[in-house]
Amino acid sequence: MFLQSLKEICEMDLKAYLPCKKPRRSNRLGVKGKEETQEETIQQEPLGFFDTLPLELKFRVLGYLTVEDLSLLTITSKGMRNLVEGYCVLHPVLQKGYICRLHSYKGTQPVLPIKSETEALNTFRKLGLLMKRSTCLYATRDRLKFLNDVLTKMMCCNSAHLCDNSSRCIAMKCFGKLLHTVLAGWDDSECQRAYDAICQHTCILKTVKNIVGSKPGTNVKLEHEERLFLRRVFLDSCPSHQDKAFWLSRILKSWPLVHQARLLFLLYGPVLNEVTNLFQNCSGCYCKIIADEVLWYELCENTPSSSTQSEEHFGELANALKNLHNYKQEWTEDDIISVIDELTSSPDDWLAENVAHLLILCGDSVTSKMLISKAINGRMIELASITTSFCVVCVKNSFSMSYVINMIQNIILVMDSVKDRQIFFNNVMDMFKELIIDIHEFEDQDDEHGSDMYYMVSSLVEFTKRLAQMAFKDMLT
Template identity: 60%
Template sequence: MDIKAFLQCKKLRRSHRLEAKENSGTQTEKMKLGSLGHFSVLPLELKFFILRYLTVEDLSILTITSKAMRNLIEGYRVLMPLIPSDLMKRLHITKTSQAFPHDKQKAFLDTFYRLGLLTKRSTCLYATRDRLKFVNEILTKMMCNNSDCDNLTQCMSLACFGKFLHTVIAGWDDSECQRTYDAIAHHTCLLKNVKLVINSKPGTHVQTEHEVRTFLRRVILDHCQSIVDRAFWLGRILKPWPMVHQARILFLLYGPEINGEIQWYEFCVSTPVNPEQSAKHFGELANAVQILHGYRREWTEDDIISILDELTNSPEEWMAENVAHLFILCGDVITSKMLISKAINGRTVELSTITTSFCVVCVKNSFSLSYVLGMIHNIIGAMDKPKDRLHYLNSLMDMFRELILDLHEFSDQEDGRENDMYYMVTALSEFTKKIVVLAFKNMLTS
C-alpha cells in the first residue's frame, strides 16, 4: 500500500531549483506571447508613467514599431495632453510680452512639426473624419480669439497650427485635403468672414480683413512644401467664388499691408519709387499668378487673363505703371498672353498706355528695352489688319507725348516725384534709339 494515500496534505518532494526553473520558463513564455514583450507585464499606469519620460520623437518612432505599441501610445496621447496649456499661452502675444526672436519661432515650429508627426502616425488607422475631429480640437485651443492675444501680427499660434496641420495631412489625396479645408472653414466661420469682406467696400472691415489674411496665409498657404501644393490650396480658397471675387481675395492675401491694414488703393494712386519697393509690392502677387498659371488642372489661360484683368481694376483702375510692374514680374508668357488678348479685343489705347509704362519701368529698374520690343512684336503679330497695327504704333508715340505734357503741367516738386519727368523722357529716348536701330538695321550692319 502506498503511504501517500494516508498523507494527503503532504507535498511531493521536489527540488526548489527545478521549481524555479519551471516557473521562469513559464513566465518567459508568457512574455513572449505578449504583444509588447516584457513591457506587457507592467500595469497600464506604469506604462504611461514610463512614456512620460520619452521625447515626442521617440514616441513617434515607437508608433510605427507595432500595432500594439501604436494603440498604447495613442491611448497615452488621448489621456495625457501632449500640448501643455502653458505652451499654448506662450504662443500668444499679450500686452506684457514681446515679439519672439527668430530662433524661438523656429523652436516653436519644430515642436509642432514633431507633434504633427506623432499625431499622423498614431492616428494612421483612423477614418479621415475622426482625424479631422482631433485637428479641429487642437485648432480650437490655439485660435487667437479664444485667448488673450493682443497682437495677431506677431502671434505664433496660427503659424504653429499651420505647421502641425500640414505635417498631419502630408501625403493625403486631394479629396481628403478638400475635406480638411471644408472642415476648418466650417469650424472657424472662415467662409462667412470672407463673404463679409468681398461684399463690402474695401477697408470697411479692417480687422476682419487682417484676420482672414493672417489665417489663410499662416494656416493654409505658408507651410506648403511645393508649388503644386500651394496651387492646390489657392484653388481651394479661390474656386468657390466668382472671378471678380477671386481677384479681390488674391489681393487680400498678397496685396501690400501696413500695420495690419491692407492698402487697397495703393496701386490706384501711387507707383513704387525704387526696385526694392516694386518687388515688395508686386512680388507675392506675381508669384501667386505664376503658380496658378502653372497648375493647368484647374486654371486655363482664359482664367489667368480674367483674374489679371479684374485684379488690375480692383478696387479701382490701377495706374498704368503699376500694371506694367505686375506684368513684368509675372513673366514673359503671362504678359504676352495678356497683351495679345487686349490686342485681339481692340483695346489699343490701353495697350499703348501699358507699353509706355513698360518703357518707364525698364528705365527705372535698369532693364533692357529689348523686352519691350519683344512685347510690341507680339502685339502687332496678333493684329490682323495693317491699319490696326499703324494705329497702335501712332497711339504709342502719342501716349509718350501726352504723359510728358501731363508731367510738365501737373508735377509738384513737394510730392517727392521730381524724377518722374526724367524717367519718362529717358524712356522715350531709349525707346526711340531702339526703333531707329531697327529701322536702319541693314544700313548699320553693311
C-alpha cells in the same frame, strides 16, 4: 522444493518490498523549463517584455521620450500605438501653458521657452507627425475632429488672455505647420474635406462673405485678421508651389470672378503698418500696437518709389498668379487673364505703370497671353499705355529694354493687318507725348515730379534707341 522456492523468488516484485525512491532530477532544469515557457508567453503579448510592467511605470518610461520618439513608437505595433494614445490623453503633449506663450499680450512679443520661432514651428511639425502616425488607421472624419480640437485650443479668441496683436501672434503659424504635416500625402478629396471642416468649424466663410460683399477698407481689423488666418493656416506652410496653388484654389474657386480678385488682393496685396494705440507696460515704458491695413487704393493712386517697395507691392501677388497659372488642373489661361483684368480694375483702375510692373513679375508667359488677348480684342489704347509703362518700369528698375521689344514683337505677330500695326505704334508714341505733356503741366518744385519727368524722357529715349537699332540693323552691323 528448493527449485520451486527459487522460482517464486524470481517472480516476486522486489519494488513492492523496497522503499520508494524519488527519481533523480536536476532542479535547475525544472526552473529553466518554467522560464522558457514564461518567456514564450510574454513574447506573445502585444508589447513583449514591456507588457510585464504596470501601467503607471509604462507611462513613467514614456515620459522620458521626446515627441519624435513617441511618434516612431506608434508605428511599431497596434498595442504600442494604443499605449501612446492613452499616455497622450492623460499627459497631453501640447500643454495649455505652452499654447499661451504663442499668443501676444499687450503688444509684447510672445515669450517662448525656446530660442526662436523656427524652433516652435519645428516642435509643431513633430506634433503633426505624432498625430499623423497615431491616427493613421482612423477614418478621415475622426482625424479631422482631432485637428479641429487642436485648432480650438490655439485660436486667439480662446486664449486665456486677450491676444491683442495678431501680427505678432504665431499660434496660427504653428497650427498651419501642424496641419500640413498631418495632411502630407492625403488625397485631394480628403484635403478638400479638411478645408471644408476647418472653414465650417471657424465660420470663416461667413466672415469672408461679409468682407467681399462690402466696400474695401470698411473693416480694417477684420480684413487683417482673415488675411492672416487664411495665409498662416492654409498657404504659408505649403511645402511646394503645387501645394500652395491647390490651397489657394480651394480659397478662390468657390467664389465668383469679382470676389476671386478681391480675395487675391486681400491675401497678397500691399499692407501698411501703422500705430493704432499706445499703452504703458508694467515697467512704465510706452509700447506701440501695430495693425496692418490692406492698401486697397494704393495701386490706383501711387506708384512704388523704389525697387524694394515694388517687390513688397507686387512680389507676392505675381507669385500667386504664377502658381495658379502653372496649376493646369483647375485654371486655364483664360481664367488667369480674367482674374488679372478684374484684379487691376478693383476697387478702381490701377495706374498703367503698376499694371505693367505686375505683368513683368508674372513672367513672359502670363504677360504674352495678356497682351495678345488685348491685341486680338482691338484694345489698342490699353496696349499703348501698358507698352509705355513697360519702358518706364524697365528704366526705373534697370531691367533690359529687350523685354519690351520681345513683347512688342509678340503683339505684332497676332495683328493681321498692317494698318493695325501702324495704329499701335502711333498710339505708343502719342502716349509718350501725352504723358510727358501731363507731367510738364503739373510740374512744380517738388523732386517727385522732376524724377517722373526724368524717367519718362529716359524711357522714350531708350525705347527709340532700340527701335532705331532694329530699323537700321543691316547698316549698323
